[in-house]
Amino acid sequence: MINIAVLVSGGGTNLQALIDAQGTTLQHGRIALVIASNENAYALQRAQNANIDHCVVSRKYFQDQEEFTNALLKQLQEHNIDMIVLAGYLSVIDEKIIHAYPDRIINIHPSLIPSFCGKGYYGLKVHQAALAYGVKVTGATIHYVNEIMDGGKIILQKAVEILPDDTPEILQQRVMKEAEWILLPKATEMIAKQIEQEKTK
Numbered sequence: 001m002i003n004i005a006v007l008v009s010g011g012g013t014n015l016q017a018l019i020d021a022q023g024t025t026l027q028h029g030r031i032a033l034v035i036a037s038n039e040n041a042y043a044l045q046r047a048q049n050a051n052i053d054h055c056v057v058s059r060k061y062f063q064d065q066e067e068f069t070n071a072l073l074k075q076l077q078e079h080n081i082d083m084i085v086l087a088g089y090l091s092v093i094d095e096k097i098i099h100a101y102p103d104r105i106i107n108i109h110p111s112l113i114p115s116f117c118g119k120g121y122y123g124l125k126v127h128q129a130a131l132a133y134g135v136k137v138t139g140a141t142i143h144y145v146n147e148i149m150d151g152g153k154i155i156l157q158k159a160v161e162i163l164p165d166d167t168p169e170i171l172q173q174r175v176m177k178e179a180e181w182i183l184l185p186k187a188t189e190m191i192a193k194q195i196e197q198e199k200t201k
C-alpha cells in the first residue's frame, strides 16, 4: 500500500469520502497525512476522528512561497508520502512540489473541465458561473496537477444534470453527492494502484 497525503482547506467532505473508502474502493493506498491550509478547516476534525496524522501548513506562517513550499515538502517527506490528493485545497502548489511528485498529484474540480475552471473558479463561484451561463449539464473532474491551473491531464469525469430551480448551493450539493464523492475515491485508487505497480517494478 502506498502512502497518500490529502491537502484540504475547508469542510473536507471529499476527505471524508476518501476516509470512508479505505478498505473498500481504496485498496492500494492509505491516508497517511492530512495537511490543511488553515487552522479552521473542519477537515482537520475529520482527520482527528479517523486517527489520521494531520497538521496545518499555512502560507501566512511563512515569509515567502519558497519557505512555505519547503515546509510542505518536509511534512510530505517525513510521512513517506507517495501520492498527493488535493481535495478542496485553495493554496497554490509550487513547481518544486509538482516536480517532486510527477504524475502523483491529483485534484478534484467541481465542473466538467475545460468549462468553468482556471483562475478564480473555486467553491461556489464555479456553480454560479455554470448557472449564469445556462448550461444544462455540469459535473466534476479529477485531473493530474501540473503547472497550469486545472490544466493537467483528465483522469475521470462525471456529468450531473442542472435542474430549473437550482441555486449555486443546491447545485454544489448535487455535484458533490452525485459526482465528487464517487469519483475521488475511484480515481485515487486508480492512481495509487499505478504508483504501487511502478514502485514494485
Ligand code: GRF
Pocket (backbone or CB within 6 Å): 008, 009, 010, 011, 012, 013, 014, 015, 043, 087, 088, 089, 108, 109, 110, 123, 176, 180
Ligand atoms: C469541492 O467542491 C471540490 O471539488 C472543490 O472544493 C470543494 C471542497 O469541498 N475543489 P470539501 O472541503 O471536500 O467539502
